[in-house]
Amino acid sequence: MLQGTIFQFEKEVQWENAGNGVQRQVFGYDDKVMLVKAKFEKGGVGALHSHPHSQVTYVESGEFEMTIGDEKKIIRKGDGYYVPPHIIHGCVCTQEGLLIDAFSPCREDFLP
Amino acid sequence: MLQGTIFQFEKEVQWENAGNGVQRQVFGYDDKVMLVKAKFEKGGVGALHSHPHSQVTYVESGEFEMTIGDEKKIIRKGDGYYVPPHIIHGCVCTQEGLLIDAFSPCREDFLP
Numbered sequence: 381m382l383q384g385t386i387f388q389f390e391k392e393v394q395w396e397n398a399g400n401g402v403q404r405q406v407f408g409y410d411d412k413v414m415l416v417k418a419k420f421e422k423g424g425v426g427a428l429h430s431h432p433h434s435q436v437t438y439v440e441s442g443e444f445e446m447t448i449g450d451e452k453k454i455i456r457k458g459d460g461y462y463v464p465p466h467i468i469h470g471c472v473c474t475q476e477g478l479l480i481d482a483f484s485p486c487r488e489d490f491l492p
Numbered sequence: 493m494l495q496g497t498i499f500q501f502e503k504e505v506q507w508e509n510a511g512n513g514v515q516r517q518v519f520g521y522d523d524k525v526m527l528v529k530a531k532f533e534k535g536g537v538g539a540l541h542s543h544p545h546s547q548v549t550y551v552e553s554g555e556f557e558m559t560i561g562d563e564k565k566i567i568r569k570g571d572g573y574y575v576p577p578h579i580i581h582g583c584v585c586t587q588e589g590l591l592i593d594a595f596s597p598c599r600e601d602f603l604p
Contacts, residue, residue, distance in 0.1 A: 383576065386560050390570030408548035408574025413525060413596035415548035415572060436520035436527035438592045440552055448498050458502030460527060462520025464495065480550045482594030484525035 382486055384409045400425040401473070406490050414486045420444070420473035428470035433483040435463040442477010446470075494598055496521045512537040513585070518602050526598040532556070532585035540582035545595040547575040554589010558582075 388407045395403045401424025407415040418426070420442060428447065438460045446455050448469040455461065457477070463469045471479075500519045507515045513536025519527040530538070532554060540559065550572045558567050560581045567573065569589070575581045583591075 384574055386563055386574055387558075387565050387567065388572040388574075389567075407550065407572040410546050410574065410576065412546045413548050413594060415550060415574075415594060417550070434522050434524045436525050436594060438519065438527060438529070438550070438552070440550070440592075446499075451498055453499050455499065455501075460500040460519040462496055462498055462500075462522065462527075464522065480552075480592050482525060482527055482548060484596045 382409060382411045382488070382491070395419070400427065402426065404490070409486050409491075412485055414483045414490065416481045416483070416487065416490060418479045418481055420477055420479070422473055422476045424473040424476075426469075426471040428468050430466050430468045431483075431487075432465050433485060433487060434465055435469075436482050437461050437463075438480040440478040440480050442473060443475035444471045444473050444477065444479070494521060494523045494600070494603070507531070512539065514538065516602070521598050521603075524597055526595045526602065528593045528595070528599065528602060530591045530593055532589055532591070534585055534588045536585040536588075538581075538583040540580050542578050542580045543595075543599075544577050545597060545599060546577055547581075548594050549573050549575075550592040552590040552592050554585060555587035556583045556585050556589065556591070
């Protein structure tokens with residue numbers, strides 16, 4: 381069974397370069413769920429993609445032009461979104477910021 | 493099948509009083525996952541409790557004395573934690589702030 385650490389401290393977890401102006405910290409996880417921090421430069425891009433996981437996200441800071449299926453919205457600090465499995469989604473970061481993503485099941489492709 | 497809205501906007505989602513100096517906004521969810529914002533006053537308490545859900549949390553702001561099983565740590569903005577199913581956990585808020593909780597499966601007890 382997969383299981384990460386109980387506590388995660390920002391200063392101790394490595395930032396990984398996810399490309400396109402995005403860096404990622406993988407936080408808590410087990411088989412069923414994973415929390416990931418995605419830090420975007422202004423102009424950073426989450427290219428349109430899909431995955432079998434359900435995803436819920438919180439906008440911790442910044443501003444994003446977010447596309448989910450055929451909906452496009454501007455979202456800012458305090459807002460959030462849900463991506464059903466297999467639905468195409470992506471974003472452009474219009475003010476630098478941080479997205480808090482949770483996936484179910486675990487994004488095993490984000491583990492070493 | 494359970495499924496909430498695709499987008500959640502902070503100004504449109506009701507805050508619910510969760511007691512002990514804690515307010516809650518339920519954000520995105522389906523059967524497998526749910527994201528919840530938990531806003532704590534200084535001195536607010538998340539009483540020790542357990543549930544069958546896996547939980548991953550991000551500290552969006554503030555400072556918390558967090559107990560998970562037999563570990564107790566001080567956590568602040570940028571940090572996070574993971575709670576395995578059925579493990580007793582709770583916190584005291586030492587500087588007002590916001591926790592971003594994700595649960596798997598959905599916390600159906602948080603739905604109307």
